[in-house]
Amino acid sequence: MFTIIKHVLTALGRDEKGATAIEYGLLAALIALAIIAGASVLGNNISDLFEGIASNLASQTPS
16 A cells, blocks of 8 residues: 555656646746736837827828
8 A cells, every 4th residue: 555655656756747837837927927018018108109190290280
């Protein structure tokens, strides 16, 4: 009985598939977070840029 438990625990100790999956999951989450943060900042800057262009065009057109 104890030899079976010892064998199972030894096999689990050598199996790194679960740890690798967790590492890939954490990496994917960090990449997604960086993309969301970057898109948010970039989106606001682009919106401000287009609003500035639109106001400049509106002020330049004759009435």
